Amino acid sequence: MGGLEGMLLVVTSRIVEFLGIVLTFYLFFKGYKAKYVFMVGGVVLLSISSSLVGIFIRDYFYHIAIGDLLITCLILLGILIYVVRNPEKTKDFTPPEDARCPFCNALIVKEEDLCTMKIGNHTLFFDSCDHMVRFIKEADFLLNSGKVPKGEVSEVFLRTTDTGVWRSASKVHVVEREGTFRAYEKPPEGAEPLDLEGLLADFKDKVRGN
Secondary structure (H helix, E strand, C coil): CCCCHHHHHHHHHHHHHHHHHHHHHHHHCCCHHHHHHHHHHHHHHHHHHHHHHHHHHHHHHHHHHHHHHHHHHHHHHHHHHHHHHHHHHHHHCCCCCCCCCCCCCECCCCCCCCCCEEEECCEEEECCCCHHHHCCCCCHHHCCCCCCCCCCEEEEEECCCCCEEEEEEHHHHEEEEEEEEECCCCCCCCCCCHHHHHHHHHHHHHCCCC
């Protein structure tokens, strides 16, 4: 293999490595866990190292390049599909040290009942499901007070009370118990879940129209 075919192989490999670098920065700035960022970065570094080895071992250059290209593409694609389909497992929900609940303005010190929501470029951390629900319900007042950032509402995740795991808003059941809203993966027997998706849809419309 040589000539045009060899050139196309080299160019394709460089493009894949460049996309891998872009994916590394994407995962980092989108708040995914460090292990996935390092995983993608490591694959890119191994790919570049493999290409350099191929240059010195010219007799096997094309074999190394083809194998490197296929393996890199498969690994990067696999990681990308996994993190996109499983944001509850791959996102880093650790709040900054100075994070405050936008509803009560209290400094967040516990993460057992933490909830998070992204509005535009701002990520809000609520110290409880109860405060997030009340924040959504009092949208009109908060919007008029200028306490809601501008932008599209997205990436709403809640930590469930019963299992302690993170779930997207569409996968949890919010129940009011003793005057407090709590998120459950499996709601208590006989409890009537709140229409969280309906509340969120209404909240998104109000924020969008603000």
